[in-house]
Amino acid sequence: MRTLSLRLFRAEAHSTLHWPVMPVVILALLFTACAREKVSAHDATEVDTSATIERQTEPDSPEDGSVRADGTFRIVATTTQASDVTTILAEGVADIEITPLMGAGVDPHLYQPTESDIRAMNAADMVIYSGLHLEGQFDVVFKALNEQGTLIYSLSKPVKEAGFVIGAFDVGLSQSGTDDPHFWFDPRNWEITTVDLAETLAELDPDNADTYMTNAEAYSAQLRDLYTWADEGMRSVPAGQRYLVTSHDAFQYFGAAFGWRMAAIQGISTEDEAGVGDIQGTVQFVVDQKIPVLFVESSIPPNTIEAVQAAIAANGGATQVGVRELYSDAMGIPGTFGGAYIGMIAENVYTILQSYQCAGAQAHIPDWLDSIAIAPPEELLTVDCAT
Numbered sequence: 001m002r003t004l005s006l007r008l009f010r011a012e013a014h015s016t017l018h019w020p021v022m023p024v025v026i027l028a029l030l031f032t033a034c035a036r037e038k039v040s041a042h043d044a045t046e047v048d049t050s051a052t053i054e055r056q057t058e059p060d061s062p063e064d065g066s067v068r069a070d071g072t073f074r075i076v077a078t079t080t081q082a083s084d085v086t087t088i089l090a091e092g093v094a095d096i097e098i099t100p101l102m103g104a105g106v107d108p109h110l111y112q113p114t115e116s117d118i119r120a121m122n123a124a125d126m127v128i129y130s131g132l133h134l135e136g137q138f139d140v141v142f143k144a145l146n147e148q149g150t151l152i153y154s155l156s157k158p159v160k161e162a163g164f165v166i167g168a169f170d171v172g173l174s175q176s177g178t179d180d181p182h183f184w185f186d187p188r189n190w191e192i193t194t195v196d197l198a199e200t201l202a203e204l205d206p207d208n209a210d211t212y213m214t215n216a217e218a219y220s221a222q223l224r225d226l227y228t229w230a231d232e233g234m235r236s237v238p239a240g241q242r243y244l245v246t247s248h249d250a251f252q253y254f255g256a257a258f259g260w261r262m263a264a265i266q267g268i269s270t271e272d273e274a275g276v277g278d279i280q281g282t283v284q285f286v287v288d289q290k291i292p293v294l295f296v297e298s299s300i301p302p303n304t305i306e307a308v309q310a311a312i313a314a315n316g317g318a319t320q321v322g323v324r325e326l327y328s329d330a331m332g333i334p335g336t337f338g339g340a341y342i343g344m345i346a347e348n349v350y351t352i353l354q355s356y357q358c359a360g361a362q363a364h365i366p367d368w369l370d371s372i373a374i375a376p377p378e379e380l381l382t383v384d385c386a387t
């Protein structure tokens with residue numbers, strides 16, 4: 001009975017968070033229609049159907065100048081992280097259009113591409129996505145895009161090639177043998193992605209190559225400073241107390257980067273529901289390890305973390321919930337500190353360390369580094385433990 005109610009809880013919460021569900025068949029049909037439109041728009045003289053179909057399977061080679069065919073470089077970015085890094089690299093480049101698909105607080109594991117998303121991807125010179133099956137509902141769309149020759153760029157690919165992708169070896173059976181998709185949580189991985197993406201953009205759009213590469217260099221330096229700052233703070237908590245308990249397993253890379261251990265109620269994807277066993281296992285773990293704080297993630301409903309907290313309280317124990325929600329798979333609202341990659345990582349560090357301080361643990365928050373282009377807002381620097 002409890003399993004059932006938990007599952008219902010999650011399904012209900014998800015439906016309010018995400019775009020309307022579009023059945024895969026309709027999606028595929030819509031895609032085919034859009035693909036034809038795109039092909040005929042590219043070459044107005046080709047109106048005969050057989051020629052149009054043939055062209056669909058022939059890739060638009062980016063090297064042949066199809067990027068900026070009409071003067072504008074059109075990029076679609078799936079996640080908030082993807083649109084952030086692309087926007088930073090493109091700063092100062094004229095006639096470039098970056099269309100983000102997912103907004104703040106959206107769960108990319110469950111996000112279904114909408115009709116307008118598909119139109120945007122069809123009209124794009126390049127689609128930038130996170131990869132490692134993070135965008136679990138995009139398989140059909142990516143396959144179709146690939147077949148019509150749209151350039152699809154995976155942000156995780158260079159990280160995987162460099163050997164820094166973590167296998168999801170210690171999660172549920174349904175995910176064994178897969179890679180953990182949350183690679184961006186180690187700023188050193190994000191630097192690899194930044195440089196590789198800049199090189200790819202420079203190749204595709206050679207007139208602006210210097211701008212992409214200069215932006216990448218400046219941003220990489222900031223990512224290294226962010227890592228140094230975060231590492232100092234996160235390692236100030238005594239090693240035996242460094243546990244991050246969250247709803248889903250998004251923080252393996254974050255933990256590996258800064259010497260923390262992770263425990264999550266769900267596995268690496270939110271597509272699997274959390275059951276009673278997961279809740280009870282987490283309760284036991286939190287009690288055994290005397291973990292003082294649990295964290296809610298901004299893109300995941302808080303129900304499972306609240307269930308763990310309630311179960312501990314029912315047994316006479318006490319745990320706190322973090323002073324703020326953590327950003328996991330989605331960043332904050334664009335234009336805010338947490339809406340930028342650097343701010344998102346930093347805000348998580350502030351939230352974790354302040355929450356540990358509030359729980360009476362030893363934790364030191366280093367001064368922010370002026371070498372980083374954005375600075376945390378005042379309200380992030382202090383926290384009232386009582387509220």
Ligand SMILES: [Zn+2]
Pocket residue numbers: 109182248249250268269270328329
């Ligand atoms: Zn995730």
